[in-house]
Amino acid sequence: MKCYSCGATLGADIVCPNCGLQVKVYKKLMNTSNYYYNEALNRAAVRDLSGAVEDLQRSLKFNKNHTDARNLLGLIYYEMGEVVLAIGEWVISKNLNPNDNIADQYLKDVQNNQNQLDTVNKTIKKYNQALMYCHQGSYDLAIIQLKKVIAMNAHYVRAYQLLALLYIHEGEYQKARATLKSAFKIDAHNVTTLSYMKEVRKQLHLDGKKSPVGKKDDLVTYKSGNDTVIRPKMTFRETTAGMTILNIILGVIIGVLVTAFLVVPSVRQAAKTESNTAVSEANDTITTKDEKISSLEAEIESLEEKNTSLQEEVDSGDDKISSYDYLLQAYEAYEEKDLDSAAEALDNVNRKHLSEDAQTLYDTISEEVNEEKLSDLYSTGYSAYNKYNYEDAAEAFQEIVDIDEEYKDGYAVYYLAQSYRHLEKTQKAIKYYERVVELYPNTSRASTAESYIEELSEEDTEDTEDTEGTTTD
Template identity: 30%
Template sequence: MNVLERSVRAANSCYNRGLQLARQRDLSGAVPYLKRALELNKDLTDARNLLGLIFYEMGEVGDALVQWVISIDLRTENNRAVFYLDDVRRRGGQLASFSKMIERYNVALEAAKNGNYDTAIHQLAGIVAQHPNYVRAGLLLSLLYIEAGDYKRADHYLKLVRKTDRMNQTAVRYADAAEQEKRRIQKKQDKPREEIDNGSRTYSHREMSDDEVLIPSTYRESTGWQTGLNIAIGLLIGAAAVIFLYMPTKRAELNSSHNAELREMDRKLASANSALRDVEVNHSSAEEEKSALQSQVDMLTEGENSKLSQYQKLAGILNDFRNNDYAHAAELYATLDVSQLTDIDDGSGVSVQQIYQSVAGKMNSEGYLSLYSRAEVQFQAGNYRAAIDLYDKSLAINQNYEPALFRKAMAYKALGDTENANTFFAEVISRFPGTELARQAESEKTQ
């Protein structure tokens, strides 16, 4: 077995393990296996599509879309990624909603870093209410509630996280920390009162009956002044005991209790800060991984002109080429925004620019003529609006194709739109002076 075959088998093994964990809803556990599978075999589109689904389920929509677009670039036919992307687009403003979610999460994270926990909690609670499967927001919100001592709410959001990602290790750690803190507080509240010191009892352990009371032989009745003196002496002794014995002891006891509480608060704060640093490190790591893709993801919410739309059009052009449907390929090519096609350095070895260049030559030399011919058919059939649309697409590929510009003006004239007709006739005259079509345009203009 050669190296390539071993690599493919290892990739399939990693994919199968990732699929098994995903079915058990251990999503974060499945991700490393799927990434490893793609490192071993970049063409394993099943692993890439599953990785995109897991990202999407956990609320990491940008990462999901990137995986699906790359998957389509690798294979267009019989690829579930095409359905996934179409489904996202059919859901109207969902991409805009996800973009807003990410913006609010970044605001909440910044507020948490600056100690504005109330602001952070307010933002995160709103995010989780709209997107309960956004794992990252749920973890940060539960952490802030643990810091605030609200373990009931923290437990609620940790359960929500584990409903999406059952074995999320960060959620497990947070839950364990919160449970330990609750047990410590409960143990402190339930601590029994200390028993009364047996030394304070001046009688024996058995109850004495009346006839067993011992009266010393030296006992005699006290006189009034002796009684008063004894009371005064007792009061002085009691006051001295309070001042010299009880107060220092009580003060030391209070100081010790206060210091213990301060130490416990420091411990809790250190624990919360450590957990918050974990979140920040995870976030920073994720941001670094996405930095090369951020320019593409930022534009996925801009409708038909988004990067997602451009990648889909390029995939459609490739599919039309395979099916020898050059007319439809030319129509897609005319609306393609090449500036948004950007190579992604993800180690896959796939170049979007190379894919584009493979079709650009034929489209630039023949595509505009195919569109012009289709426009003429629509013009002759009286479908002037459809003809204008095809003339525009022909000109989008070759803006110097004079016949398309002239016939576009004629289509507007046939529609009775004199203003637009004269505008385009004038453009023909100014851009192509001295030609036959320029002379015809001069005669066709409505005075």
């Protein structure tokens, strides 16, 4: 374990042997982080992936720089089908520790497999489409989409859970149980999967209970193949010949009436219903095709946006790596007192991509480099001014003013105005004389600047009048 202040190796004492800093709390935090990391390893070994994720998040809460924990978290997300979350963890890990980090290999494996990236895009799109269908009440379409998602990514736990939930909603508990068993093979102790399975088992237990048909003495039970048939007992009564004939006549009359009033209208109604059904099915087919076309167009647009987003993430990651590389070059040059090389390297650093500590280092180097640069420019400009080389003087003082307008207590901007006056660049001279007056009022330089402003303004007015007069003539 290294001291967070000086980087020295810590022993059993509660103070750093090198810098004397108290490290008791720090060591406790590191040990707690390592404890949760080891617990996560044990959980992952028995496929308790959800529990492992929770332990790793606790580990990173105590030590955000624990790259092994972050890499393992990415692997578990990847195993659960959460590829985007996995890539995010590996990118952070690589930025924290760019040297000899296995996360770099994980990222290369994913980025070099274009087919896998395309599959990830499609699964995310189809899963989101299934969620939209659920919100719209189109559960059948949602089930179809989720089956496609699982076919493309057999480890996507959330897809299994949503599909099982839809089966429960539709009352298809056997299918829900089979789907949840597949989810258990990936993440054996997922709380959401366990709660869904509990509900499925409860419903299957209720469906398995048989309600009594009648009293046991009134029932007849017998086997028909592999089926058990239960029916009420039949009772018979004796009837006379007259009653038999009467029953036959009544049966014929009833048959005629049934045919006239029930069968014929039923046939007509059936024909009408069949016609209406055919028309409805044709309309549904047209509507479904329109929906599929709209869905495909939306899917294409979403894939294009996703591709653009992924490319931006890749570019952003490259920019971060490049910024840290150039910052390291600037630091090495700064340590060797090569401020010109340090300044050149700093020009290639994007400060917003740096961490807080790296930004502090950047500001420290930049401040000293700029101070050295401004000092050299001022010496060059002042020497050129004294040699009446006003072109070079103006160029040097202008570069100083662009960086720090108040450098040398305003003398840089004052000599810049003086150089422009000698070069007869009146408007620029007036502009910087005015800045001297604004920044340093009640000084001798301000008084001199006011005099030159008045003088140059009068000359500029006379030149304008002469020009207008010449034009009129």
